[in-house]
Amino acid sequence: MKNASARNLWGDYLDKHLEYAFSHEPKVTRIGNSENEVDEALKLILSGKKRATSHSLLGLQYRKEALPKIGDFTVLTNWKGDAKCILRTVAVRLKPFFSIRESYSKIEGEGDLSLTYWKNKHWDEYTKELEAFGRVPRESMIVVCEYFEKVFER
Numbered sequence: 001m002k003n004a005s006a007r008n009l010w011g012d013y014l015d016k017h018l019e020y021a022f023s024h025e026p027k028v029t030r031i032g033n034s035e036n037e038v039d040e041a042l043k044l045i046l047s048g049k050k051r052a053t054s055h056s057l058l059g060l061q062y063r064k065e066a067l068p069k070i071g072d073f074t075v076l077t078n079w080k081g082d083a084k085c086i087l088r089t090v091a092v093r094l095k096p097f098f099s100i101r102e103s104y105s106k107i108e109g110e111g112d113l114s115l116t117y118w119k120n121k122h123w124d125e126y127t128k129e130l131e132a133f134g135r136v137p138r139e140s141m142i143v144v145c146e147y148f149e150k151v152f153e154r
Helices: 004-016 035-047 057-062 102-108 115-131
Strands: 027-029 052-056 073-077 083-096 142-153
Touching (some): 004 073, 052 057, 052 102, 052 115, 102 115
Parallel strands (some): 027 073
Antiparallel strands (some): 073 083
């Protein structure tokens, strides 16, 4: 792990959870594309309101990123890269965009928790993300719904 803050947080977690000493090194990331988005997502996760995040399958494929899987650990940072908490993936569901339901938008915990808010926000995000690859989102595109639990924070 290049990020010293993330390495230290992961080490602190392992000190209390030796059963994960031989786990794969966690991914180090932030959720959001701007300082405000990252700070808001982090606040929602730390408070327990946000328990899921959504990736476009196409975006993951074009960036050659692996699908999240149950048991994966993620060290979540703020905009500056300071590690703030550790998440563990508890479920992954692949769903067409059109099939996302209001119950999922509530678990994702953003905005007014409505499906309308979720769809508008994510459509805009996926449009920007896929534009770099000459693609556009479609109602039938696959969304990777990653459910997580916060297992450690500092």
